[in-house]
Amino acid sequence: xxxxxxxxxxxxxxxxxxxxxxxxxxxxxxxxxxxxxxxxxxxxxxxxxxxxxxxxxxxxxxxxxxxxxxxxxxxxxxxxxxxxxxxxxxxxxxxxxxxxxxxxxxxxxxxxxxxxxxxxxxxxxxxxxxxxxxxxxxxxxxxxxxxxxxxxxxxxxxxxxxxxxxxxxxxxxxxxxxxxxxxxxxxxxxxxxxxxxxxxxxxxxxxxxxxxxxxxxxxxxxxxxxxxxxxxxxxxxxxxxxxxxxxxxxxxxxxxxxxxxxxxxxxxxxxxxxxxxxxxxxxxxxxxxxxxxxxxxxxxxxxxxxxxxxxxxxxxx
Amino acid sequence: xxxxxxxxxxxxxxxxxxxxxxxxxxxxxxxxxxxxxxxxxxxxxxxxxxxxxxxxxxxxxxxxxxxxxxxxxxxxxxxxxxxxxxxxxxxxxxxxxxxxxxxxxxxxxxxxxxxxxxxxxxxxxxxxxxxxxxxxxxxxxxxxxxxxxxxxxxxxxxxxxxxxxxxxxxxxxxxxxxxxxxxxxxxxxxxxxxxxxxxxxxxxxxxxxxxxxxxxxxxxxxxxxxxxxxxxxxxxxxxxxxxxxxxxxxxxxxxxxxxxxxxxxxxxxxxxxxxxxxxxxxxxxxxxxxxxxxxxxxxxxxxxxxxxxxxxxxxxx
Numbered sequence: 310x311x312x313x314x315x316x317x318x319x320x321x322x323x324x325x326x327x328x329x330x331x332x333x334x335x336x337x338x339x340x341x342x343x344x345x346x347x348x349x350x351x352x353x354x355x356x357x358x359x360x361x362x363x364x365x366x367x368x369x370x371x372x373x374x375x376x377x378x379x380x381x382x383x384x385x386x387x388x389x390x391x392x393x394x395x396x397x398x399x400x401x402x403x404x405x406x407x408x409x410x411x412x413x414x415x416x417x418x419x420x421x422x423x424x425x426x427x428x429x430x431x432x433x434x435x436x437x438x439x440x441x442x443x444x445x446x447x448x449x450x451x452x453x454x455x456x457x458x459x460x461x462x463x464x465x466x467x468x469x470x471x472x473x474x475x476x477x478x479x480x481x482x483x484x485x486x487x488x489x490x491x492x493x494x495x496x497x498x499x500x501x502x503x504x505x506x507x508x509x510x511x512x513x514x515x516x517x518x519x520x521x522x523x524x525x526x527x528x529x530x531x532x533x534x535x536x537x538x539x540x541x542x543x544x545x546x547x548x549x550x551x552x553x554x555x556x557x558x559x560x561x562x563x564x565x566x567x568x569x570x571x572x573x574x575x576x577x578x579x580x581x582x583x584x585x586x587x588x589x590x591x592x593x594x595x596x597x598x599x600x601x602x603x604x605x606x607x608x609x610x611x612x613x614x615x616x617x618x619x620x621x622x623x624x625x626x
Numbered sequence: 627x628x629x630x631x632x633x634x635x636x637x638x639x640x641x642x643x644x645x646x647x648x649x650x651x652x653x654x655x656x657x658x659x660x661x662x663x664x665x666x667x668x669x670x671x672x673x674x675x676x677x678x679x680x681x682x683x684x685x686x687x688x689x690x691x692x693x694x695x696x697x698x699x700x701x702x703x704x705x706x707x708x709x710x711x712x713x714x715x716x717x718x719x720x721x722x723x724x725x726x727x728x729x730x731x732x733x734x735x736x737x738x739x740x741x742x743x744x745x746x747x748x749x750x751x752x753x754x755x756x757x758x759x760x761x762x763x764x765x766x767x768x769x770x771x772x773x774x775x776x777x778x779x780x781x782x783x784x785x786x787x788x789x790x791x792x793x794x795x796x797x798x799x800x801x802x803x804x805x806x807x808x809x810x811x812x813x814x815x816x817x818x819x820x821x822x823x824x825x826x827x828x829x830x831x832x833x834x835x836x837x838x839x840x841x842x843x844x845x846x847x848x849x850x851x852x853x854x855x856x857x858x859x860x861x862x863x864x865x866x867x868x869x870x871x872x873x874x875x876x877x878x879x880x881x882x883x884x885x886x887x888x889x890x891x892x893x894x895x896x897x898x899x900x901x902x903x904x905x906x907x908x909x910x911x912x913x914x915x916x917x918x919x920x921x922x923x924x925x926x927x928x929x930x931x932x933x934x935x936x937x938x939x940x941x942x943x
Contacts (some may be wrong), residue, residue: 325744330669352896354645413893498844576730576932577673579669579673612896615893616940617940620936624938
C-alpha cells in the first residue's frame with residue numbers, strides 16, 4: 310500500500326467527509342509538557358473516522374456491484390460508516406451486529422437506512438452470519454479494517470492533521486484491528502518522516518501489542534473492556550505487516566484510566582468521546598507515552614457511546 | 627455602537643480566541659426542514675463565548691489601568707473569560723461569584739489564576755460585594771454584558787459565522803443580559819442585512835422577552851432554571867435599546883425542553899453543551915422558531931457544566 314492510495318481516497322472524500330477540527334488544550338499541554346494536537350474524528354459524520362474508509366471503499370463500486378448491495382459486520386462504528394456511505398451512494402447495506410451492541414449504535418445504523426441483522430455472540434460468530442448472507446445474495450462483505458480501500462480511507466484523517474499543523478514528533482493512535490493505525494502511519498511516513506507513530510490498545514485486548522513485540526500474530530477472545538471498538542480478535546493479513554513496518558511502539562491502558570480520561574475530555578474539552586476514542590489521549594495523560602517537549606498528534610476516533618451508560622460510569626468516579 | 631467596533635475587536639482577538647468550528651447535523655435538518663449552522667462557542671477558550679468580550683475589554687487597558695487589576699462578578703462564564711484574559715495580559719483579576727456556582731466553574735476560574743470572592747445570594751448582592759472591593763482598591767468593575775467593549779467582543783462570533791457560511795435568513799441566539807444578542811445582531815445588520823435575529827430565554831427568566839414585547843424594561847428575581855447563565859435580572863442600559871432596534875423576535879423554552887436538547891446534542895452531535903448554551907438550539911428543535919426552508923445560524927454559547935450534575939439529569943430522562 311502506498312501514500313498515493315490515501316491521496317486518492319482524500320479526493321473521493323472531498324465534500325463528503327467532514328474536515329474535522331483540530332483542538333488544543335492548555336491544561337493537557339501543562340500536565341504533559343508537550344504540545345498536543347487533537348484531531349477530532351468524534352465530530353466526523355456518523356461520529357467516527359470509520360466513515361472515511363467505508364465511503365472510500367463503496368465509492369469505488371461499479372454499477373453492477375452497487376446493485377448487489379454490501380454486507381458488513383461490526384460492533385458499531387464501521388456499521389454506521391457503511392450504512393451512511395451506502396445511503397449516500399445508493400447502495401443497499403446489511404449490517405450484522407451483536408445483540409449486545411450499544412443501543413445508540415444500533416439506532417444510528419438503522420437511522421442511516423441499513424438493514425440490521427442481530428446475532429448472539431454466544432451462539433454463532435459474526436463471520437458465519439455474514440458469510441451465509443453473502444452466499445445467499447452474492448453480495449461482497451466489506452471488512453472493518455483488513456481491506457486496502459478501508460485502510461486508505463482511514464489514512465486521510467492523519468493526512469489532514471499533518472497538512473493543518475505541519476510535521477510532528479509523534480502521532481498517537483488507538484488500535485483495534487489497526488486500519489486507522491496502518492493508514493495513519495503510511496501518511497506519517499510521507500508527510501512527517503521523522504514522526505514516531507504509537508499504537509494504543511486496551512490492556513484486556515492487548516493482542517496487537519503482543520504481536521508487535523513478538524513479531525508473531527497473537528489473538529484475544531472477547532476481551533473484557535469498555536473500549537468496545539477495540540475488542541477485535543487480532544490484527545489482519547494486511548494490517549499486521551503494516552504495523553510491523555511503520556509503527557514505532559505499542560502501549561496499553563486500562564478501563565479505569567480510560568474512564569478518567571473520558572471524564573476530563575467531556576468536562577474540560579467539551580467533547581463527547583467514547584472509550585475507544587479516548588485510548589490515545591489516555592496514553593498521553595497517563596504518561597505511558599512521554600510527550601515532554603514534543604509536538605504530538607492524537608487521534609480522537611469516535612464519540613458513539615450510550616449517554617445513559619456513560620452517565621452511570623461517571624457517577625462512579 | 628457600530629460594526630466597526632466589532633471589526634476592531636476581531637483584530638484584537640486574532641490569534642487569542644479560537645475561530646470555533648461550525649457544525650451541521652443531518653438529523654437536525656431533517657427534523658426541522660431547515661439548513662442549520664451551529665457555531666460552537668462551547669469549544670471556545672474557557673468553554674464559552676465570554677472570553678471574546680473579556681479579552682476585548684482588558685486588552686484596551688492602559689499600563690496604569692493594568693496595574694490596578696480588575697473586578698468582575700459573574701455566575702461563571704464571564705468569570706472564566708475575565709480570568710483567562712487577565713492571565714494572558716498580565717492583569718490581576720478578582721471575581722465575585724455566588725457560593726452556589728457550579729464547582730466546575732469555580733475550579734476553572736481559580737485555575738486561570740483569578741482570586742475568587744464568594745458571596746451568599748441570600749445575604750448580599752454581588753453588586754454590593756464588587757462595589758466594596760472596587761472602592762477599596764480603586765479597580766474598575768468589568769460588567770458581564772452592559773459594556774461596549776464586551777458587546778463588541780461578543781459580536782465577533784456571529785461575524786465569524788457569517789464570514790464562513792455567508793448570509794443567513796435567521797440567526798438564533800441565547801439571551802441572558804443580551805451582550806451576545808446585541809453584538810450578534812449588529813454583526814448581522816451589516817453582514818447579512820435580511821437576517822432576522824431571534825433571542826431565546828428560559829421561560830422562568832423571561833424578562834427580556836417581556837421587555838421586548840412591551841417596550842418597557844422588565845426584571846426578574848433569581849429565576850428558577852437550569853440555564854444558570856441566563857438568570858440575569860434584566861437587560862442593561864446599552865443592551866435593551868440594541869435589542870429593541872435590531873432583534874426581530876424573542877421566544878422562551880422551558881427546562882425540560884432544554885434538557886432534551888442537551889441530551890440530543892451530547893449524544894448525537896458529540897459536543898458538551900451547558901443548559902444556557904442549548905437555549906437557541908432548543909427553540910429550533912421545538913419549532914418555537916420555525917426554520918422551514920431557511921438557512922439558519924444557531925449560536926451554541928457554552929459547555930461549562932458539572933458533569934456529575936449533568937449525568938444525574940440525563941438519568942432522569
